[in-house]
Amino acid sequence: MPNFIDRRLNPKDRSLGNRRRFLKRVHDELKRTIRDKVKSEKIADIDAAHGVPIPKRGADEPSFQHSGGSGERNYVLPGNEVFSPGDRIRKPEAGAGGGGGRGRGRGEDADDFLFVLSREEVLDLFFEDLELPDMVKLNLKETVTYKSHRVGFTTSGTPSNINVGRTMRNSFGRRIALRRPGEKEIAALSEEIAALEAAAEPSRQQRQRLKQLREDLDLLERRRRRIAYVDPVDVRFNRFERQPLPNASAVMFCLMDVSASMGEREKDLAKRFFVLLHLFLKRRYERIEIVFIRHTDEAREVDEETFFFSKQSGGTVVSTALEEMVRVITDRYPSNIWNIYAAQASDGDNASGDSERCATLLRDTLMKLCQYYAYVEIIDERESEIFGTTDNGTSLWRAYRTVDGAVRNFQMTRIARPSDIYPVFRKLFARNQPDQLRR
């Protein structure tokens, strides 16, 4: 008989530590890959597992190896059908020596080979330069929030969840049904026995009575032992059910200035800003729709592809975008059903005189409909030092300042780096939120 061991229940993630080390090692390259993905993929698709190529740099394992293209070799191969000694075979064009199989190193198989990063790992990489507080990161990664509610009883559970009242009630009923002798009964018998035992000269009748009583007591004691006071069948536990927190539908408006002044860098930053808002909404709402509105001197609702990638020329009139948004809301997203979130990205350029109009639109119409409105103005890194926190700046910025003071749920900030994005959302991620949601 050999020694059979069943190891199937042993932990199976022995390689997980090694995998984590590997990811750490190639971290920089993975981050670049994810950043490219954020640029090229749809906002709603970022929040998922992604296939990424196995990075080459930093993960190579060099050793002394013969190079393929030098010297003289002999191969012995199976399956000769037509050759005779002295025949010459033209070599294949690119390397691969005599029929393949040789000169293929350990690492080379790994070329153009995708492996899957889990959603968590992708988000970790995405969050990296955004400098989100840890609590927020955790919140975003959590898929659905649940709350435990008590619903009824169950026969199994942890000791801490025992429902004492219900358990004792069951126990009591069972004791009555099975006629478990009570304390009083036994005490009465014992007393009588003690009285009889105390008699100096017990008569025959008394002795017989004593014997009878002792047998009764014995029977009762045995019965008591057999029928437990609290039996496992009596025990009841409180039952909890995890219920997802109430969710509803939300619509997210992405507004962006696509005039020529918005370059690659600006669009990249804007996209991260939109992705972050989307992640937040996804955590909180069951259904999210995204509306993309881009504008130059006129605004149009477009699909995501066009929004980020196609070029358009023209001036800049920001208020057209806001008007388009109002139109879409009245058409399709009545604010009593939908939670409306908006994110606007711009470099601050605007036609003269239009900024005031924007501020009025926001204050009087939009902010009454919106849950939240975030505005980021993407500026040069050099500019960020000049402007700092001052209110100087573009006309749009100054106009929006007036809204910021007057309305709740309006946030604005200037960003030059990915790490600047978070503050505009700070209020969104503050803990005591649910009360503001419309159901």
Next chain:
Amino acid sequence: MAKEPVSTLLFEGSEWNFTTLSRAYEAIKEIAIGEMGLDVYPNQIEVISSEQMLDAYSSVGMPLMYQHWSFGKRFVFENELYRKGRRGLAYELVINSNPCITYLMDENTMPMQALVTAHASFGHNHFFKNNYLFRQWTDAGAILGYMDFAKKYIAKCEERHGLAAVEEILDSAHALMDQGVFHYRRPPRLSSEKVRERARERLEYEEQTYSDLWRTLPTATGSVGVEEAEREAGERKKVLNLPEENLLYFLEKHSIILEPWQREILRIVRVIAQYFYPQGQTKVMNEGCATYVHYTIINRLFDQGRMSEGAMLELLASHANVVFQPNFDDPRFSGINPYALGFAMMQDIERICTAPTAEDRDWFPNIAGNGDCMGTLKDAWENHRDESFILQYLSPALIRKFRLFQLSDRSADTFCEVASIHDERGYSAVRAGLARNYDPGANRPDIQVIDVDLLGDRQLRLRHRIKNGILLDEGRRDATLTHIRRLWGYDVSLAGVDDATDRVVYECSSKVS
């Protein structure tokens, strides 16, 4: 033609449980030990899931292994191939240890479990216990204990010196794994846990009590004559035991910048490389032996009426897959399949022993028709490695069967030339050529430490003996030299010398990383 009663079957259907496993094991053991006369280590059979099999894959098949990112990389790679269905998992994994550990996958069907038990727990096990290479170069009794120590030791180092520092040393050591093996002299046995503990304590003590005051500075000896210098060089080489083929060993013993724990890590990597060294040299024989054993045993079980026809068909199908050899021009071709060649050779030896032709009597006068095929096979399994085994036993009949031919490939030419084929004139050449392809000495780069300047700039000199003009891949060569430099602490130079002419073909040195 009486129908066999059902009760003689070891198992029915494809479901397995531990009762059927051990019933099959007993029946297999009866045949393997009783009839075939195999000699095996005690068996330990462990059932694992496919995830655990993937885990085992990526840590080079050892049940215990220290942590390193390269295993994670392998894991990611294997995992993805498996998930995409581009590669199946092995049915079993067997470890050369005493007791011999065999992993069975829980997804296997019962007939497969029986096949795998015969293949690994008896075939491979017999080979591990008896083959001279394994007996001389590995220590089956101590390896698991050693791996346990290695894992704990490296974890402790990570705790004490930081992940990054340990990873650096391991990276460099891994780069030299192929050069970390004694090819010609036998490595010392693994010491027991207690002895290792004592040695380590001593090292730690030395570390603590070392005082710079005691350093003896070399006395400057003005001008030294050429003769004097040469004599010194000779002496130095003698002291350092140069030339040295085991680079890891040399660095572990003589590098002055390494701390004791770093030396211990080099040692661990070296011991593991040495442990796997025989496996690389006996792939064909080892698999051939195991495949032959399982094939014989399942046929015997079937003849005894202990296995159903359905199970037998399933096993024959998977056996045929395992020993399938595509031709060189087949898109599935990726070299000679060691299972196919090994199994065919074992069967061929059986044929030569029991039913030889005139040709076999010519070629194998010693064994042809001796009637003792098990004895002949066991003798071969015990005393050969792939290279010598093929040189000794590959018969013309088999060369014809595989239609082997030899192709010579000179890098300067635009064509390959067919040197010899399976005909009267070609047999010996094909056989010798195939054997040479299995000779690790001929196929791995021969790089040795030849000198070191101990008192001057401490440069380490390596020499690559170039055989048949085959050079090293330059990118990897330079990257590896950087690793050697890290372990040595001073400049390292490598000179490529042509083996035939002693002409220096190239010279290069490490670049500071």
